[in-house]
Amino acid sequence: MNYRMVAFVLGRIFAIEAVLMLFPLICAMLYGEWYLLPAFLLPAALLAVLGVITSRKTPKNTTIFARDGLAIVALVWVLMSAFGALPFVISGEIPSFIDAFFETVSGFTTTGSTILTDVEALSHGTLFWRSFSHWVGGMGVLVFAMAVLPMTDGRAMHLMRAEVPGPTVGKISSKLSDSAKILYAIYFAMTLIEVILLCAGGMPLFDSLIHSFGTAGTGGFSNKGLSVGAYNNPYFEIVIGVFMLLFGINFNLYYFLLLRRFRDAFCSEEMLTYLGIVGFSTVTITLNILHLYDNVGTALRTAFFQVSSIITTTGYASADFNLWPTYSRIVICILTFCGACAGSTAGGLKISRVIIFFKAAKQDLNKMLHTHAVTTVRFEGKPLDEKVLRGVHNYFNIYMLLLTLSVLLLSLDGFDIVSTFTAVLTCFNNVGPGLEMVGPVGSFADFSAPAKLLLSFDMLAGRLELYPMLALFSPRLWRKRISSFKEAKV
Secondary structure (H helix, E strand, C coil): CCHHHHHHHHHHHHHHHHHCCCHHHHHHHHHHHHHHHHHHHHHHHHHHHHHHHCCCCCCCCCCHHHHHHHHHHHHHHHHHHHHHHHHHHHCCCCCCCCHHHHHHHHHCCCCCCCCCCCHCCHHHHHHHHHHHHHHHHHHHHHHHHHCCCCCHHHHHHHHHHHHHHCCCCCCCCCCHHHHHHHHHHHHHHHHHHHHHHHHHHCCHHHHHHHHHHHHCCCCCCCCCCHEEEEECCCCHHHHHHHHHHCCCCEEEHHHHHCCCCCCHHCCCCHHHHHHHHHHHHHHHHHHHHHHHHCHHHHHHHHHHHHHHHHHCCCCCCCCCCHHHCCCHHHHHHHHHHHHCCCCCCCCCCCHHHHHHHHHHHHHHHHHCCCCCCCCCEEECEECCCHHHHHHHHHHHHHHHHHHCCCCCHHHHHHHHHHHHHHHHHHHCCCCCCCCHHHHHCCCCCCCCHHHHHHHHHHHHHCCCCCCCHCCCCHHHHHHCCCCCCCCCCC
C-alpha cells in the first residue's frame, strides 16, 4: 500500500470538496440565510486545512496499484460523505450525525433515499447542497478530480476502474484526463439544457436547478414533499422523464454523436435493449393502471415517468406507485434490479451485465445440449473473454450474497417484509423509493441508527460496484508491500 499517495489523493479531494461547499454558501447568502454561514464555512475551512496538510508535497513514489485504487475510492466516498454531513448537523436542520450521514451518502451516491419527513422545511442553502451532491456524485467524484486536476494515466486508471460503473472500463480519448473532461463537458451541457427547458416551462430557477441536479445524477432529491408530482404539470414530467432516460445512456455514445459516428451511437446493443425494456414496461404498466386514470394519455405519461425514473435509478415520483396493482409494482421491482446502461450516472446491475448474464446462460445450455459445439459469447459485436464472463458471474454472486445478508440484518428492526426487502433493494441499487413504508411518499426516518448505517454501506457498495467497499474490510489491503514489483502497473 502506497500510504503517502493515498493520503495525497485524499488531500486533493478534500480541497475540492471545500471549494464545492462555497456554492451552497453563495446560494444561502442570495436568499439571506446568513445563519448558515458557519454551517458551510467551518467544514470548508477544516477540509481546506486537511487538504493542504496531506497534499502540499507530491510523494516521490506516485504509483497507484490496484489495491491503492480500491482503498482511495472507498475512503474518498466515505470521508466526503462524513464531511458533507457536517453542514446539516451544524445548521441544526438534521441534528443527528447518523441521519445527516445517511442523507449525504444518499446524495453523493445518487440514491435519493431520505430520512426527512418534511423536506420543504429545509433552507435553500441546505436544499441546494443536498441536491448538488447528486450532480457531483453522478459522474463520479474521482472522475471530477481527473477533469480538474493534473493526473497521469498510470496514476488514474485504477481509480477510474474502481469508480466507473460497468463490467469494463474504456477511454474515449488517449488520455484519461481528457476523457474525464469530455465526459463532464457533455454532463454539464445536458444539465444546462434541462435547466433552460424547465425554466422555459415556468418552473422557478431554484427548483429547476434542484431537479436538474437530481435528474443528471439520477439521484432524485426534490425540494417538494410530493416530488415532481407536486407541480401536477405534464410539461415538467415529460422534460424530466426524457432527460432521466437520456442520462441513463452510456455517455460514450454521446461522444460518438459529436464525432459523427452515428452507427456506433445508434446501433449499441445495450442502448437498444435498454430502450426496449423501457418501451415494454411503459406499455404494459399503462394497460395495467389505465382504470386508475381519466384517459390513456395521463396513464401513459405517468407510466413512462415512473419507468424512466426507476430503471435509471433516479427515484423521482409523479404518482404514488405504492397504490398501483401488483403487476405494476412487480415490474417496478424488476427495473430496480436492472438499472440503466454502463457508463451512465445510473445504479443497479446495469443492462450490459444483464445481457451478458443471459447470453452466458444460453451458452451453458447449448453446451449441455451440444457437448462438442464451440460457442462464443458476443456483446456489442465483439467476443468476450472468460475473464469478463467470470467477472460478471462473480459480481452477481457477491451482489446477491450482500443483498440477502443486508435484508436479514435489516429485518432485526421488525418492520414488514416488503418494507424491509425494498428498503435494502432500493439503497443497494441507488434508486431511492421502495414500497410500503419506504414508498414514494414515505421515508427511512423510522429505521434505527445501526440500520441506517447498514443502508449507508449498501448505498456506497452499490454505487462503487461492491469491491472497493468490501476491500476496506480485507486485512491484506492494508499490509505493506514487500516488493513494489509484485503488482503490474497499468
